[in-house]
Amino acid sequence: MLQNLLDFLSFQDINVRYVTFGSVLLAACSAVVGCFTFLKKKALVGDAVAHSVLPGVCLAFLATGTKNPVFLVVGAFLTGWISLIVIDWITANTKLKEDTAIGLVLSVFFGIGILLLTAIQHSGNASQAGLDSFLFGKAAALVGNDLIVFSTLAVVLLAVIFLFFKEFTLISFDLNFAKVIGYPVRKLELLLTTLTVLAVVVGIQAVGVVLMAAMLITPATAARFWTDKLPVMVLIAALMGAFSGFMGALVSYLSPSMPTGPWVVLVLSIVALFSFMFAPKKGILARMMLQRSNQRKICDENILKAMYQIGETDKDFFAERKFELIQEKRLFQTKYLKKGLNRLKREGYLQKKNNFWKFTKEGFEKGKRVTKLHRLWELYLTEYLRIAIDHVHDDAETMEHIITPEIEERLEQRLHYPTVDPHNTQIPK
Amino acid sequence: MIIHAKNPVLEVHDLTVSYNRKPVLWGIDLTLPKGALVGIVGPNGAGKSTLIKAIMGLIPQSSGFVKLFDQPLNKVRDQISYVPQRESVDWDFPASVFDIVMMGRYGKLGILKRPRQSDEDIVIDCLRKVRMEGFKDRQISQLSGGQQQRVFLARALAQKADLYFMDEPFAGVDMTTEQAIIEILREMRAEGKTVVVVHHDLQSVPNYFDWVILLNMRLVACGETEKVFTQELLQETYGGKLTLLVEVGDLLKKSEHPSRES
Numbered sequence: 246m247l248q249n250l251l252d253f254l255s256f257q258d259i260n261v262r263y264v265t266f267g268s269v270l271l272a273a274c275s276a277v278v279g280c281f282t283f284l285k286k287k288a289l290v291g292d293a294v295a296h297s298v299l300p301g302v303c304l305a306f307l308a309t310g311t312k313n314p315v316f317l318v319v320g321a322f323l324t325g326w327i328s329l330i331v332i333d334w335i336t337a338n339t340k341l342k343e344d345t346a347i348g349l350v351l352s353v354f355f356g357i358g359i360l361l362l363t364a365i366q367h368s369g370n371a372s373q374a375g376l377d378s379f380l381f382g383k384a385a386a387l388v389g390n391d392l393i394v395f396s397t398l399a400v401v402l403l404a405v406i407f408l409f410f411k412e413f414t415l416i417s418f419d420l421n422f423a424k425v426i427g428y429p430v431r432k433l434e435l436l437l438t439t440l441t442v443l444a445v446v447v448g449i450q451a452v453g454v455v456l457m458a459a460m461l462i463t464p465a466t467a468a469r470f471w472t473d474k475l476p477v478m479v480l481i482a483a484l485m486g487a488f489s490g491f492m493g494a495l496v497s498y499l500s501p502s503m504p505t506g507p508w509v510v511l512v513l514s515i516v517a518l519f520s521f522m523f524a525p526k527k528g529i530l531a532r533m534m535l536q537r538s539n540q541r542k543i544c545d546e547n548i549l550k551a552m553y554q555i556g557e558t559d560k561d562f563f564a565e566r567k568f569e570l571i572q573e574k575r576l577f578q579t580k581y582l583k584k585g586l587n588r589l590k591r592e593g594y595l596q597k598k599n600n601f602w603k604f605t606k607e608g609f610e611k612g613k614r615v616t617k618l619h620r621l622w623e624l625y626l627t628e629y630l631r632i633a634i635d636h637v638h639d640d641a642e643t644m645e646h647i648i649t650p651e652i653e654e655r656l657e658q659r660l661h662y663p664t665v666d667p668h669n670t671q672i673p674k
Numbered sequence: 675m676i677i678h679a680k681n682p683v684l685e686v687h688d689l690t691v692s693y694n695r696k697p698v699l700w701g702i703d704l705t706l707p708k709g710a711l712v713g714i715v716g717p718n719g720a721g722k723s724t725l726i727k728a729i730m731g732l733i734p735q736s737s738g739f740v741k742l743f744d745q746p747l748n749k750v751r752d753q754i755s756y757v758p759q760r761e762s763v764d765w766d767f768p769a770s771v772f773d774i775v776m777m778g779r780y781g782k783l784g785i786l787k788r789p790r791q792s793d794e795d796i797v798i799d800c801l802r803k804v805r806m807e808g809f810k811d812r813q814i815s816q817l818s819g820g821q822q823q824r825v826f827l828a829r830a831l832a833q834k835a836d837l838y839f840m841d842e843p844f845a846g847v848d849m850t851t852e853q854a855i856i857e858i859l860r861e862m863r864a865e866g867k868t869v870v871v872v873h874h875d876l877q878s879v880p881n882y883f884d885w886v887i888l889l890n891m892r893l894v895a896c897g898e899t900e901k902v903f904t905q906e907l908l909q910e911t912y913g914g915k916l917t918l919l920v921e922v923g924d925l926l927k928k929s930e931h932p933s934r935e936s
Contacts, residue, residue: 284767412785415777419763425730426781426833427751473813475768 246499253498260388265494267387267396271451272460272490272509274399276482277406278444279461280468280475281437284417288462289344290332293351295445295457297328299358302379302449303365312372314394318446325442328354358454382453382506384490384497391450398447402440406479413437414475451490452506459510460486467517470524489513543646544577544585546615549594550645551575552604553612557671562609565601613673619645620666621656627667628660634667675907677897679707679885683837683868684729689738690934691721691728696927697736698724699889704896706885709866711859713873713883713899717912720890722872723759726839730756737934742837752781755835757826759842766815771825774814775800778832800831803858820851827855831862838862838869845874856882879903891920 256262282291298321305320306312328350335346362380365373378386387395406413412433415423424430441461448460464482472478493509522529551574556562572582586602589595594608604612622641626632632640648656657663666672682705689702699721706712714722727733729740731747742750755778778800779793801807804824809817817825823843830838844852859869863884870887873879879886879899886902888894888911895902895911925931 286764408786411780411788414769414773415780418767418769418774419758419777421727421730421732421758421762422756422777422829423780424732425751425754425756427748428780428785469768473768473815474770475773478768 249499250495253495261494261498263388263392264384264497265491267392268384268451268490268494268497268505268509269487270396270399270490271387271448272486272493273483274402274486275444275448275457275460276464276468276486277403277479278440279463279486280465280479280482281406281413281417282441282461283465283469284475285437287441288458289347290329291441291445291461292458293328293332293347293354294325294442295449295454295461296351296358297354298322298325298442298446298449299379299454300324300354300361301358302376303358303361306365306373306376307361310370310372312376314391318394318398321446321449322442324354325445326439329438329442355454378453378504379449380453380455381504382449382451382456382493382509384451384494384505384509385501387450395447395450398443402443402447405436405440409433409436410476451493452509453504456506456510459513463510463513463517464489467513467520470520470527485513485516489516539646541585541588544581545589545594546611546646547575548577548582548585548589549608549612550615550619551577552595552602553609553616553673556604556609556612557616563604565598565603567601571602615645617673618648618653620670620672621653621660621663622648623668624660624663624666624672625656637667675895675897675902676704676893677901679705681708682706683708683743684870685741685744686725686729687738687740689725689728689740690736691724691733692736692926693724693733694927695930696923698891698923699728700892702738702893704887704893706868706870706896708868709863710868710884711863711882712868712870712885712887713879714870714887714889715873715876715879715911716889716894720911722889723841725887725889726756726841726870726872730754730839752833753836755830755833755838757830757838757840757843760819760822760826760845762841765817765822769814770810771801771806771812771814771817772797772810774825775828775832778829781833796832796834797828800828803831804828805854819846820848823847824851824855827858831858836867838867840869840871842872842874844871876908 252258253261256265279291282288301320301322301324302317303320304324305316308320309316332343332346332350335341335349336343341349362377365376375383375386412423412428415428416430416433416437420430423433444461445457448457452460464485465478467485468478468481471481489509489512492512493505496503496508497505520528523531525531548571551571552566553562555566555570555574556564568582568586571577571586572579577585586595586597589608590597594605594611596603596605619641622644623637626637626640627634664672684704684706686702686704689699690697691699702725714725716722724733728735729742729747740747742754747754775797776789776793779789779796783789783793798807798810801810804827806821806824806828809821814822814825823846827840827843830840843855847855859871859882862869871883873882880903883899885897886899887896888902888907890911895907
């Protein structure tokens with residue numbers, strides 16, 4: 246096993262080089278086209294096309310009797326295209342919605358494909374062996390003529406996307422605007438659709454028709470988590486596609502009986518799952534961290550506010566306070582209050598002496614500010630939104646933590662630098 | 675009351691527009707003067723957006739024709755700018771404010787050409803006009819509604835057109851932004867440009883617009899605000915649904931009948 250792995254990674258076998266190069270290129274290529282399919286919200290259409298190329302492959306074989314990739318590609322391309330036309334026709338001329346039309350076309354075309362494939366397999370024609378690899382893909386077949394045909398198509402595809410990047414971006418974002426400025430929108434859409442069909446036709450060699458949609462859409466969705474820039478997104482998607490293509494080729498080499506497609510898709514899914522979880526900002530983990538840090542901030546500021554209010558009552562802000570006194574002022578959970586107090590000490594807002602807590606200068610200022618924001622917001626709600634005085638407290642509890650200094654300034658200005666809040670309590674300066 | 679403009683920048687002649695065979699605008703005839711701020715006013719479902727979409731060729735016209743600067747649309751596209759409704763696009767698209775405003779230059783650039791330095795200068799300048807230059811690199815999904823609207827306005831400015839159609843530029847916008855936008859529109863008028871705006875707030879109409887189109891499935895009135903924006907004509911625009919017109923429209927749709935013979 247290990248020896249095999251090393252053999253593969255050394256790339257000494259010329260076939261290994263071909264197969265790997267082919268899978269990487271094909272997978273990257275469908276990922277790039279898939280970005281636009283994804284942005285145009287046509288993910289399902291990709292799936293329909295992928296399934297609809299199977300009858301084309303079979304018919305091409307029946308017509309020519311060979312597995313010459315050129316004929317198969319042409320056949321696949323034709324039925325792929327026809328499926329799109331049928332979907333459009335059904336949506337435009339019947340009461341059926343697009344999703345129904347897609348489901349209908351997908352299953353009918355795929356059904357015919359399976360039917361033909363089964364018939365061919367039982368026909369006793371010796372040259373049919375391997376045709377079924379179009380179902381789940383077979384990277385190991387990417388040598389010789391096949392490789393040349395498919396890679397040429399892939400390179401052409403990438404070149405066209407690069408050339409029309411600006412135009413495809415525009416029609417993906419705002420189709421009507423593109424029409425109004427006089428772009429040949431119909432032709433551009435036609436081109437993009439053709440590219441999608443081509444990407445499918447090219448990609449099926451690596452992953453097969455059943456899983457092709459994943460090749461189009463998964464890299465795009467995963468890449469979207471890492472960036473807000475379209476060119477970067479396309480690049481990341483391409484890299485993710487390339488990586489999974491590489492892994493697929495590797496598995497194919499190590500265990501030739503394994504279908505490549507499922508492995509490529511599996512690797513891709515893991516990459517996508519990783520992105521959903523760990524991508525900065527948009528990933529689930531990053532969002533959880535943000536929520537946690539917000540909760541901490543709220544807790545800390547509430548403690549400082551409580552300390553400030555105790556100071557107000559005692560007319561002494563810098564006296565030492567007992568833990569219980571703070572908890573009496575505001576019902577903190579003991580666990581969180583302890584953690585919060587210690588955090589505030591670490592950050593230099595509080596001092597601790599023999600179990601007593603005391604403001605530092607910075608802590609006092611911060612506690613004062615939070616109190617001030619709370620009361621300012623209460624005043625704003627009663628004065629400008631005419632909300633009853635007994636209803637403004639809860640709202641202010643939230644807003645006091647997120648008001649920025651700029652909004653604070655505008656708030657004070659609009660309220661004419663007030664001195665007391667609606668409950669007639671002093672607003673600190 | 676339909677007042678016609680001399681040397682109009684826009685002429686709409688006998689325009690009928692249908693959705694699925696059901697006419698939503700009937701026989702519109704109007705002209706607009708150069709250098710005016712024009713408000714399109716009417717109740718919900720009156721066909722205000724439909725009118726500008728039909729003028730822009732986004733919806734097929736069942737009958738009639740439209741002339742801009744005395745030419746068909748295709749000859750003068752680079753003199754025309756269109757600002758769609760804010761909700762018509764997905765603001766979660768991976769693009770920055772700068773990218774979107776740059777799209778305003780695409781018409782002049784043409785297919786397959788990359789933006790030049792001069793285009794970038796224009797984009798920055800337009801962002802400055804709508805006071806969004808500080809947001810140049812911001813991802814568009816992070817913008818507020820008013821900011822999105824200003825980005826669309828900047829994109830329109832970047833087109834350097836002469837006639838602008840804006841679909842509800844004041845929708846979902848706070849008072850300050852509305853004031854800022856109307857200020858910009860007035861500057862555009864001062865430069866001799868014509869701006870046609872779909873508008874909802876009747877109160878501000880006399881203050882904002884020189885010329886008003888009152889619409890309710892058919893043209894009720896079109897002309898100078900002081901002559902057309904009257905109690906009586908507003909009553910006619912907003913008073914009661916045109917039940918008969920709606921019923922006939924439904925009938926046409928049901929029987930798959932064309933709205934014009936031929």
